[in-house]
Amino acid sequence: MELARHWRQRNARYRLEGSRHSTTHAVAFPAAQGSEWLPYTLSGRGSVLTYAVVHQASTGHDAESPYIVAIVQLSEGPRITAQLTDVSANEVEMGMQVEMVTRLMGDTGPDGLLLYAYKFRPVL
Amino acid sequence: MKPNRPVGLVGYGAYVPRYRIAAKEISRVWTDGHGGVPVVAKSVPGPDEDVITMSLEAGRNAVARAGINANDLSAVWIGSESHPYSVKPSGTIVAEALGVTPFVSTADFEFACKAGTEAMTAGMGMVGSGMANYVLAIGADTAQGRPGDALEYTAAAGAAAVIIGPAEESVAVIEETISYVSDVPDFFRRADRPYPVHGNRFTGEPAYFQQVRSASAALLAKLGMTPQDFTYAVFHQPNARFPQVVAKQLGFTPDQLAPGLLAGSIGNTYSAAAILGLCATLDIANPGDVILMTSYGSGSGADAYVLRVTEAIIARRSRAPLTERYLSRETMIDYAVYAKWRNKLVMG
Numbered sequence: 089m090e091l092a093r094h095w096r097q098r099n100a101r102y103r104l105e106g107s108r109h110s111t112t113h114a115v116a117f118p119a120a121q122g123s124e125w126l127p128y129t130l131s132g133r134g135s136v137l138t139y140a141v142v143h144q145a146s147t148g149h150d151a152e153s154p155y156i157v158a159i160v161q162l163s164e165g166p167r168i169t170a171q172l173t174d175v176s177a178n179e180v181e182m183g184m185q186v187e188m189v190t191r192l193m194g195d196t197g198p199d200g201l202l203l204y205a206y207k208f209r210p211v212l
Numbered sequence: 213m214k215p216n217r218p219v220g221l222v223g224y225g226a227y228v229p230r231y232r233i234a235a236k237e238i239s240r241v242w243t244d245g246h247g248g249v250p251v252v253a254k255s256v257p258g259p260d261e262d263v264i265t266m267s268l269e270a271g272r273n274a275v276a277r278a279g280i281n282a283n284d285l286s287a288v289w290i291g292s293e294s295h296p297y298s299v300k301p302s303g304t305i306v307a308e309a310l311g312v313t314p315f316v317s318t319a320d321f322e323f324a325c326k327a328g329t330e331a332m333t334a335g336m337g338m339v340g341s342g343m344a345n346y347v348l349a350i351g352a353d354t355a356q357g358r359p360g361d362a363l364e365y366t367a368a369a370g371a372a373a374v375i376i377g378p379a380e381e382s383v384a385v386i387e388e389t390i391s392y393v394s395d396v397p398d399f400f401r402r403a404d405r406p407y408p409v410h411g412n413r414f415t416g417e418p419a420y421f422q423q424v425r426s427a428s429a430a431l432l433a434k435l436g437m438t439p440q441d442f443t444y445a446v447f448h449q450p451n452a453r454f455p456q457v458v459a460k461q462l463g464f465t466p467d468q469l470a471p472g473l474l475a476g477s478i479g480n481t482y483s484a485a486a487i488l489g490l491c492a493t494l495d496i497a498n499p500g501d502v503i504l505m506t507s508y509g510s511g512s513g514a515d516a517y518v519l520r521v522t523e524a525i526i527a528r529r530s531r532a533p534l535t536e537r538y539l540s541r542e543t544m545i546d547y548a549v550y551a552k553w554r555n556k557l558v559m560g
Contacts, residue, residue, distance in 0.1 A: 101310035107484045122277055128312065151552050174230045174541075190268050190309050191260040202296055204264060204305060210542075212533050 094203055101205035104130040104188050106166065115164040132188025134162040134208070140178045148194060156180055160208050174209040185211045213333070215340020221519070222280070222346065223375040223528070225273025226491040227266045228478055231256040233550045235365045235479075241547045242360040250451035254368035254479025256545060257354045259553045263292045264302045266371035268309050268351040270484075273532035275310065277383070281475075282310045286344030286374070289334065291327025291483045293401070293408075294354045295320050295389040305348070312483040324399060325448055327507030328372065328483040329349060331391055332503060334513055336374035347376045347433025353482035358407035359556055366451050368479030372487035378470040383528050384494060384503065384519040388435055391511030392427035400511065415487050416454075419512050424448065424458050427514035428506045432462075435518060439463040443501035443521075446489035448508035449475035464504075471496050472505075477539060485510075492535040499523045 099105040106117030108128035117130060133200055137159040147154035156172040158180075172180060186208035193205035227547015233256050235249035257266070267290050275282050288307040292434045303318030321327040321334075335347030339383075352371035357364035379385045398419035401408035424447055432438065439445070445464045447455035452475045459469045472489030481488055486507035491504055499521055505514040551557055 103306070103311055119369055142427055174258065176543075184314070191258075191265050193260070197545055202262070202264075204309070207260065 091201065094201060099127070101193070101203075102190055104132050104206050106130055115152055115166060117162065117166040117168055130164050130166075130188075132206070133211075134160045134186055135182065135184055136172070137161045137167060137187055138182060139172065139180055155206045158186075158208065160186060171207045172209065173207040179210070187211045213336075214387070215393070217340045217342055218379035218385060219336050219339045219359055219376055220379045220385035220522070221374045222377035222381045222383065223274040223278025224383070224491050224494055225270045225275075225277060225373045226488055226511040226535040226538055227270040227371040228274070228481070228488070228535070229255050229257045229261055229266070229369050229542050230543050231258055231545050232478070232542050233547065235241075235418050235544055237366050237547050243312045249424050250365050250453065251479045252476050253542075253544070254366055255370055255481065256550055257369040261369070262296045262354055263290070263294050263352045263371070264296055264305050266354070266369065267302060267306050267350045267373070270352065270371035270373035270542040271306055271310055271348055271350055276532040278346070278375045278377065279528065279531065280346055280375070285310070285312050285316060285337060285346050285348050287335065287347040288312055288350075289317075289321060289331035289347065290320050290322035290350045290352060291323065291329070291331045292352050293322055293324055293327065293482060294356065295322075298403075307384055322515065323513070324510035325353075325480070325485060326507040326515055328487050328512060329507040329515040329517075329556070332376065332487070332517075333391060334376060336386060336389065339376045339378065345377060348373050349376060351423040351483035351485075351487045353355055353484060355480065355482045356407050358478055359551075361407070363408065363410065366475070366480040368481050370478060370481030370488055372484040372491050374487060381524070382522055384521045387520055388431060389515060389517045389519040390431040390434065391513060391515050392423055392430065394423070396423075396510075396512040398510045413472070419510060420448070420450065420454055420508050421458055421461070421516040423512050424506050424508050425461055427516040428462055428504060431504075431518060434441045437518070439465075439468070441502060442468060442504050443505040444471060444493045444497065445494055446472035446486055447506050448514070449473065449489065450480045450485075450508075452476040474535075474539065488535065494521070494525060495529055495532050495534045495536065497521045497525060499525060532541045
């Protein structure tokens, strides 16, 4: 069930916690390793750099098909790959301003965990 | 009831999912379109939404309005009858995501549709006693109705959060509250059953009307107030009609009810319903306005509150999306998509 892997990533997934360099103030997501990098929660604001509409859903995501996966340019600098939500394929466009929301990312079954993680939606 | 130390709401936040299903679409499937419907439409959670995700967004909005550091919260309490886990608190996940852990009290409350206001009253005690400065109380539900059942027309989804804090920092001071509870078999769900059952003849008069009326009237009597002393009133809204009927019985006007009456367009958001109506009312309220809010939970009981809006509302309400922003992003879905998203299809 990989409980440990999911548990370790909870801060990154739930609230977009990355890290910031203590002298250069560069922001990294996922968090960079090293003593000069301190935990830093990103604003969740960004824009869609590019996206793909997924019609062949991965296992367990049939109900969501088609869904949209995007590369989001975060306002602090990092780019991340994430699912878009609350938007349909004909509404999404490159450059669209988006914000982070925490949503159900997966369900590992009736005797497993519900997984929550960041997704992005058009700014409300 | 009121604590020795005056308390109020220092922040509030709403959340309603984007999707709606028209009640007429449900009646098309089950009654060939015949018969009246209790609401125009109800909100439906998207396939990636549940009580935890909705509580989190409402909670984030409340924290933003309060202008406090989430770490200043001493408790994160979530009232719901649709917590995603039977055992594992929704509160721990929401608290972790808000960045409040580890020194925080979390608990899940359950009292049908008034679990959220139960958390609110408990928060009044916590802050009022001086044990805490800020308590986040949330009501949230993704309500379930058996396909074809009368409840399916209204069982909706939404969340509403309030942060209880010192009166002097509040957007609305809570002047007084009262809780009225009795054992009524109007609506219940046994453990491990997917859908609730309603005890038909109990739904109206001995349950909702009697409890909401009694709590509201007792609170007004205690404070020596009449309906004319209030700017607005918000009642739990299992459909569009019940709150309007109870308002009339108590002597409140349709104008007092209007800003917080949301059930017609989003259905019954259960634990969120009364608090969501309060959020929508605070969105348009002016300093000095007086609001009555009475929740109702099957089983059954009602919590009534008298709130007085302060000057702080002016600067604080624009710090998070207004309730209307959520209400206006209506994306209609049909019964087939609704059945797919709400796990009503047997996949074999």
